[in-house]
Every structure is written in C-alpha cells, then in structure tokens.
Amino acid sequence: MSEREILLETRNLTKEYPLKNSFGIRGKQVVHAVSGVDLQIFAGETLSLVGESGCGKSTLGRMMTRLIEPTKGQLFFEGQDITGYSDREMSRVYQKIQMIFQDPYASLDPRMKARRIIEEPLVTHKVCKSKEEREKRVRELMGMVGIRPELIDRYPHQFSGGQRQRIGIARALALNPRLMVCDEPVSALDVSIQSQILNLLKDLQEQFKLTYLFISHDLGVVHYISDRICVMFLGKVCEIGKTEEIYGDPLHPYTRFLLRAVPSMDPEKGHKGQEILTGEIPSAVNPPSGCRFRTRCPYAKEVCGQREPELRNVGERKVACHMAGE
Ligand code: SF4
Numbered sequence: 001m002s003e004r005e006i007l008l009e010t011r012n013l014t015k016e017y018p019l020k021n022s023f024g025i026r027g028k029q030v031v032h033a034v035s036g037v038d039l040q041i042f043a044g045e046t047l048s049l050v051g052e053s054g055c056g057k058s059t060l061g062r063m064m065t066r067l068i069e070p071t072k073g074q075l076f077f078e079g080q081d082i083t084g085y086s087d088r089e090m091s092r093v094y095q096k097i098q099m100i101f102q103d104p105y106a107s108l109d110p111r112m113k114a115r116r117i118i119e120e121p122l123v124t125h126k127v128c129k130s131k132e133e134r135e136k137r138v139r140e141l142m143g144m145v146g147i148r149p150e151l152i153d154r155y156p157h158q159f160s161g162g163q164r165q166r167i168g169i170a171r172a173l174a175l176n177p178r179l180m181v182c183d184e185p186v187s188a189l190d191v192s193i194q195s196q197i198l199n200l201l202k203d204l205q206e207q208f209k210l211t212y213l214f215i216s217h218d219l220g221v222v223h224y225i226s227d228r229i230c231v232m233f234l235g236k237v238c239e240i241g242k243t244e245e246i247y248g249d250p251l252h253p254y255t256r257f258l259l260r261a262v263p264s265m266d267p268e269k270g271h272k273g274q275e276i277l278t279g280e281i282p283s284a285v286n287p288p289s290g291c292r293f294r295t296r297c298p299y300a301k302e303v304c305g306q307r308e309p310e311l312r313n314v315g316e317r318k319v320a321c322h323m324a325g326e
Pocket residue numbers: 252253254291292293294295297298299300301304309320321322323324
C-alpha cells in the first residue's frame with residue numbers, strides 16, 4: 001500500500017460552525033462537525049466514508065473538494081497543498097476532482113437539456129475547439145454512461161431517476177477527472193436501479209482508472225463498492241481498513257454496532273442481531289470528554305472519559321479505541 005500514489009490527503013482537517021442565538025448573533029459555542037481528520041486516498045481505490053446521519057461524513061467530503069472551507073487543517077491533492085488555493089487555482093484542480101450528488105433531479109437544472117448539462121464543464125474549461133467537437137464529446141459521454149445519444153435534447157424531467165443520475169455521471173466524467181466524490185449517489189434510487197448505477201461506477205473506474213471517495217449510510221452498498229472503509233462517529237474517525245477485514249472482524253465497538261444492524265444477504269441468517277445503540281446520544285456542541293463514543297459504548301472504562309483514544313495501527317488497519325487489539 002505504501003508504494004501507491006496518495007491522490008488526496010487530509011491533515012488535521014476540522015470544521016466547526018459557530019452557534020447562533022435566537023437573535024442570529026454568533027455565540028462562543030461551536031458545533032464540532034469534523035474534528036482533526038487525517039486520511040489518505042490512494043489512486044485507483046474506492047474509499048467509503050460511513051456513519052449515521054450527522055457524523056460529519058458529508059461535511060468531510062465537501063471539505064475535500066473545497067466546497068466547504070475547513071476551520072483548520074490541510075488538504076493535499078497530487079502532493080500539492082491546495083488548502084489556500086484561490087478560486088482560479090482551484091479551477092484547475094476541479095478538472096481533476098468532480099462530485100456526484102445524492103438527488104440527481106435537484107442537482108440537474110430542470111431548464112437545461114441533457115446536452116447543455118453535460119457540455120457545461122467543457123464550455124467553462126474551454127476544452128473543445130468547436131461546437132461540433134463539443135457535441136461529439138457529449139454524445140460520446142452519453143454512450144459511456146448508457147444513455148442513447150439521440151436523447152441529447154431531452155430535459156431532466158423526461159428521464160427516469162436512474163437516467164438522471166447517469167447524466168450527472170456523464171457531466172462529472174466530461175473533463176476526465178482523477179477523483180470522483182460520490183455523495184450518497186444511489187440512495188434516492190430504487191434498489192434495482194441502485195445496482196445498475198453501482199455497476200456502471202465500477203466499470204467506469206476500471207476503464208478510466210478513477211478514484212472514488214464514496215459517502216453512504218448504506219452498509220450493503222458500501223460493502224459492494226469499497227476497497228477500504230472509514231467509519232465516522234460524531235466528527236471523528238473510529239476505524240479505517242480494508243472492506244473485508246472490517247466486515248469480517250470489526251474492531252471498534254461502533255463499527256460492530258453499525259454492522260450488526262445490517263440485514264444479512266443470507267436468508268438463513270436473517271438479521272445479524274438488530275442491535276440498537278443505547279445510551280445518551282452525544283451532542284456535537286458538547287462532545288463527551290475522552291472518547292466521543294463512550295456514552296453509548298458498553299465497554300467504556302474510566303480511561304475512556306479521561307483520554308481521547310488516538311487513531312492507531314492495529315494490524316493492517318487503524319482504530320481509535322483504547323481497548324482495540326488488547
Ligand atoms: Fe468504547 Fe472506550 Fe473504545 Fe471508546 S475508547 S470505543 S468508550 S472502549
């Protein structure tokens with residue numbers, strides 16, 4: 001793994017939002033949305049961010065694309081520190097980093113035909129020399145994502161949900177990116193369509209050597225698509241490792257709870273236990289001292305409230321739990 005190119009890296013990436021009082025005035029309290037995340041994404045892999053809603057995974061994904069500015073920390077892309085890049089400098093980076101969003105209908109302008117939606121990045125970045133060349137590229141992109149090029153002059157509402165997501169993917173592919181950040185890209189789709197889109201993403205990854213940062217709350221989807229998984233709880237990373245290792249033997253108590261709640265694909269086994277987290281749900285404004293998971297953790301000891309567990313190596317993965325590996 002160490003010889004592989006690190007495409008994107010975060011160092012101590014943090015996002016805090018100041019809380020406003022009822023008059024809209026900022027107070028001293030802050031929401032700790034993402035706290036001190038160190039992460040590496042290797043070229044050609046799919047790394048998934050998982051965790052319950054509000055754990056900070058989407059905020060982290062958006063900071064990684066600079067759609068949200070971090071409160072502190074650094075962001076490196078292809079070895080360059082892009083944290084302080086100007087909009088002009090970022091425009092060059094955006095040719096290599098693209099995003100696919102959850103709701104394809106909301107992310108596509110309903111007044112634009114598929115042609116304009118897909119060609120927009122080509123126009124913005126002045127990629128094609130002529131209108132004809134641009135049209136050729138748009139038709140080629142439609143073909144790549146499985147949409148008949150004859151539908152080039154249709155509007156988003158004339159496509160199905162799956163087709164709309166394919167158009168979003170075609171637009172994201174237009175500039176030959178290296179990294180695609182996919183934020184819940186299939187959660188708004190029917191299950192049968194989900195697998196078609198996931199297979200398309202896998203095929204495109206192989207064909208164009210793409211790297212994916214995949215954000216999802218759906219552990220079935222994540223298992224299918226990911227090489228590695230990063231589990232988050234209340235703005236912090238709990239565990240990062242290879243998919244099979246994490247699903248086969250989760251080490252962090254929170255990862256174990258998440259995975260036990262996933263229905264098994266094997267009808268003999270059914271649900272693995274339907275275990276539901278108990279205890280007080282901590283606040284991102286006043287996170288618990290020490291380990292942020294301790295108010296819900298059945299294994300918490302005194303040390304868990306006194307000292308924050310570091311994200312440390314346990315075998316081939318990293319785990320932030322005092323008890324992991326003991
Ligand atoms: Fe539970 Fe303590 Fe591990 Fe946190 S550090 S997950 S509280 S055992």
